Amino acid sequence: xxxxxxxxxxxxxxxxxxxxxxxxxxxxxxxxxxxxxxxxxxxxxxxxxxxxxxxxxxxxxxxxxxxxxxxxxxxxxxxxxxxxxxxxxxxxxxxxxxxxxxxxxxxxxxxxxxxxxxxxxxxxxxxxxxxxxxxxxxxxxxxxxxxxxxxxxxxxxxxxxxxxxxxxxxxxxxxxxxxxxxxxxxxxxxxxxxx
Numbered sequence: 626x627x628x629x630x631x632x633x634x635x636x637x638x639x640x641x642x643x644x645x646x647x648x649x650x651x652x653x654x655x656x657x658x659x660x661x662x663x664x665x666x667x668x669x670x671x672x673x674x675x676x677x678x679x680x681x682x683x684x685x686x687x688x689x690x691x692x693x694x695x696x697x698x699x700x701x702x703x704x705x706x707x708x709x710x711x712x713x714x715x716x717x718x719x720x721x722x723x724x725x726x727x728x729x730x731x732x733x734x735x736x737x738x739x740x741x742x743x744x745x746x747x748x749x750x751x752x753x754x755x756x757x758x759x760x761x762x763x764x765x766x767x768x769x770x771x772x773x774x775x776x777x778x779x780x781x782x783x784x785x786x787x788x789x790x791x792x793x794x795x796x797x798x799x800x801x802x803x804x805x806x807x808x809x810x811x812x813x814x815x816x817x818x819x820x
Contacts, residue, residue: 626675628664628699630657631706639711643808648792656788657702664695678703679773686774697769701751701782704771705789708781710811714804717812721780721819728761736806738763743785743802752802754781756819780818781810 633653638646668681671692675681678700685696716732717725729735735754743752746765753764755777764772772779783789783805790801 626668626673626677626681628661628668628678628681628696630661631703633706635711640709640809643793643804644709644790645793648790651792652784652788653702653706657699660695660698660702663691664699667692667695682771682773694769697771697773700773701769701771701784704779704782705751705784707814708783708811709805709809710813713811714806714808717815719812719816721812721815724761724819735761735763736803739783739806740799740802743783744799746785749786752783752785753777753779754815755779778818781815 630653633649637649637653640649671685671688673681673684673688675684678696682693682697682700685693716722722732725732725735729738739752739754742763742765746752746767748767750765750767751771753766753772755762755764755772757764757772757775757777761780762777764777766772771782783802785798785802790798794801794804
């Protein structure tokens with residue numbers, strides 16, 4: 626299997642002013658693409674057989690090191706782009722709204738835990754909404770780690786590596802995470818993943 630850089634599911638300026646086209650030019654065009662290129666170089670000699678990206682992440686986790694880091698980062702970024710949409714954000718609707726209320730007590734409680742999880746991820750990493758043991762939970766992972774190497778199912782993710790927000794928010798990670806939930810998060814994608 627060969628890694629590919631997917632097209633963004635919206636125009637590079639479609640999330641402005643909450644995420645700039647300039648951020649996308651670096652984040653998607655350079656960072657994400659670099660993981661695809663390096664991942665394919667490392668896969669050429671890895672002898673790993675997988676039918677899809679999720680299985681490739683799991684198989685590369687058995688090898689670890691740079692191979693896993695690059696393959697997992699391709700998955701993480703693909704998932705991040707889909708976790709946002711133009712005119713997104715705000716309170717969830719559909720099944721994910723009911724599940725959030727059941728498992729967190731309220732959307733406000735979820736929002737607080739999600740933002741705190743992202744702020745509390747020291748250094749580079751990700752904050753996820755996952756389904757684990759039938760319950761929604763907040764999970765944070767360092768570097769390239771992702772829920773695919775655990776029993777949890779990813780539902781949504783926000784990238785908290787500095788390159789995800791620094792051009793738009795500088796060092797204000799809490800503001801970025803709040804804006805992600807208020808203006809960008811794609812609850813339709815969350816509902817698809819919950820099904």
